[in-house]
Amino acid sequence: MKTMQPRPLSTLSLIVLHEARILVRDRTLLLVCCVLALMVGYGLFVGLAQATLRDRMVAQVLKHQQETQTANSGMLQSVLAGQTALIPFSNPANPAAMAGTLSGRYATMPNAPLAALAIGQSDMMPNYYRITYLSKVQFMYDTEIENPWNLLSGHFDLAFVIVFVLPLLVTTLGYNLLSAEREHGTLRMLCSQPLSIATLMTGKVIVRMLALLAIAIPVPLVVLLLIRPEARGAEQLVLMLSWSALVAAYTLSWFAVAALVNTVGLSSSTNALIMVALWTILVLILPVTMNLAVGLVSPAPSRTELANRTRVATAESLREYEDLYSADYRYASDPEALLVKNERIEVPSRMRAFFLAKQKVDERIEPLLKHFDQQLLQQQKLVDRLSLLSPAMLVNEALTSIAGTDSRRFLAFKDQTEAFHKEWRQYFSPRILESRAMTMRDLSSLPRWHWIEMPGSEIRWSIWWRAILMLALASVLGGLALARSSRRSIE
């Protein structure tokens, strides 16, 4: 020790070294790092399991789609060749059957490459819809199956570890930055050295923060890069960078809070109490209160009202197409009537009625459904603004949008699905109305689903402004702490 001469920068490095040695020797740092490593590992495992499950579902759905398509074209071939006995509801030459029961079309949304970083809404919102001519009310409100108790508890994913647990570990390491020195009687001794309190505190924070970040940031990213090849693109690397910046800024701002609290000159216990109180308010109370506020300011329309309107619309369309619904039905006794003649086929009037009635129902309740989506977007905008009140909300929003499991992406999926559903109906509408039989060519030209990813620039912007805001917050708090520590006596 005595070989070192006190130069400005080397004082800091001396403190860093000294702190590191103490923290390693008294095992606190080791314990905290082990806890963090375990939690990060477990959170990542949970996220990866969920992402894999979702990947598998999309793959299965696509496989099912492929199989149905093959089966349909085989069946159609034999129907056109007159080799198969016809079953009214499963005749692929019949456009109404093709649009409904036989349709093997799905709208799917793939996982974003970094999905394992946060589960977000993905345990609740569906990542595929089966597309038929059914009304939106009948298929758009299916949700993923999950035990409601577990939805209520929430998942132990990486976002939880970062948003909830990381600040607590920061508190554990930082609540007594200066107060412990004072209580041990060593602060007086330190102050007698050519050393400012600001430098002392900076050194202490650097060691602790580097130790936490050395686990929280590289572990998940390296694991992702190793086992998920789709995470290796340039765009993903930029996202990972923003993720790292966000986590670092969030950690730094909690350390800055700890430093600021320490400069007040209270006892360690009081400091711990203040830190926990701040954590409770910012991470627990504000988000649930804001959730309540968002619901009050911009409430979702009534679902009961939707049920009522659906009933009225269904009744009206049943009445409108009553003649079609109650027409004679001779196809069971006379299957010949279902044969394709000159590329024409008799679409059973009941089936035509189903198609038209569902379309009518959707047209009638469309405005109300739109209102639901608009209101959700409105709520999301409100959340964006309110999240400025709590770093936990801010970071949580950003983490889920990096993982692509935020409400916005699911809403975009729902939007695109609705458009595709419309396209699907429009494709079949003239065929059903004009009794045009499906041909082999038609079968290969059915509308295809393409998921259009949300624009990268939009996501990047929404993440970076949050990261920058967090950094700004951290530097303001840190600056305050440093200024206070240099101006005031803290003995």
Added chain:
Amino acid sequence: MFAIIAAKDLRVLTRDGRLLWAGGLVVILMLVALAAGWNRQVQLNSERSAGQALDYDAWLHQGYRHPHDAAEQGMHVFKPEPSLAVFDPGIGPFVGSTVWLQAHRQSEVKFRPAQDATGLQRFGELSPAWLLQVLLPLLIIVIGFNSVSDERERGTLRQLLSLGAPARSLLYGKAAALASCVGILIAPVGLAFAVLIVARLPAGERVDVVYRIAWLAAGYGLYLGFFVFLTLAVSALARSSRTSLVLLLGFWVAATLIAPRTASEATNLLHPTPSRLDFDNQLAHDVADAGRKAWSTHFGARTPWDPSVPLSKWGAALKVDDEAGYGALDENFGRLWDTFERQQRAQEWVGLVAPVVALRGFSMGLAGTDFSQHRDFSTAAEAQRRKIQNIVSEDLIEHADRLGNAHFTYKAGPELWATVPQFKYELPSVSFALAHHWASLALLAVMFCLSVALAQFALSRPLMR
């Protein structure tokens, strides 16, 4: 001696800023939560009962129509909100409340409020139950962590012991002081709320709700009592106030925040929930299987709706087809719901280290917002659907099957619609909830006794170390 200690401690606590600030915040949040929940419930209940009545009225007056088309329009039924949902919404935000009873489809309860909310919903729902489960233990810790250790550090413990104060009086006096602080905060609000709720109810439902409130009070009493004695025990055992605080906060974080999530992840591994796709595929497969068997035994047909079955048998065929599916539906949904219940039962064991898990289940159960009561409603709704379906099929066999190819020209009238009874669902009674959740209550009682024993042990050791 007991009373003197309690009175002195209570005075110290009320003069301390911690209780004033933290307690004030809790009371304000409690009032906000109650007001919001109340407002929501009044609105929902009036909307739903109006919706239900309108829906049945529309069913009765739907005019002349083919019965199968009537079943297509179907009926909507709404889950009534139990009155204590204001106190604990339970799984409410994550399960739906509306069922559209239609032909051919197992009615699923739809429209989860969480679907109409942003990701913020996942931070939790501000409810009185949440406050009592999560924030009040923290409050107890914050005001009580130094109740013994501080006396030791200041040297007043030595004086107290020199006066001959027995350890038992010291323990119960301090416990009484802590408990009364909590009591002062929640009792007035709780009492006012209970009176308001009970007064609003029709006389027939009052007794049930009063029982529920009493059981809830017992459950929360045990839970908060556990934290009171644990805090005192740790405060007496720890070397310093600082250690006591760090230990207690660590326990609180682990037990109320981390344990519930870990428990639900762990039980998910133990009893995996199927994905929707797997579930749907299995269900479709089983229904189709059952259908094929039924069609071949009843009509000798290879496939359902085989052309060999004439239209004059479609009413009968519909009945056969539907009834064949019932078994598969019951089995598949039963299996899924059993999985959910098994997951929850497995989690209750976590209550041995984290009492909040046991309390949460108990609280939801008694408030009427847990899964078993949701399941009860879903089953009742499905029974109603089957009732409609059976009435429709019988009527088709009797009238439409005679018409041959003109099957679908048949139209039934108001007499038939009136034979379908209105859907009347009564929430299960308190004994239903207790039968499902007595184990959680027992667990809470055990935890409470353990904490008392620990505190007694801690204070019976030589206190001056």
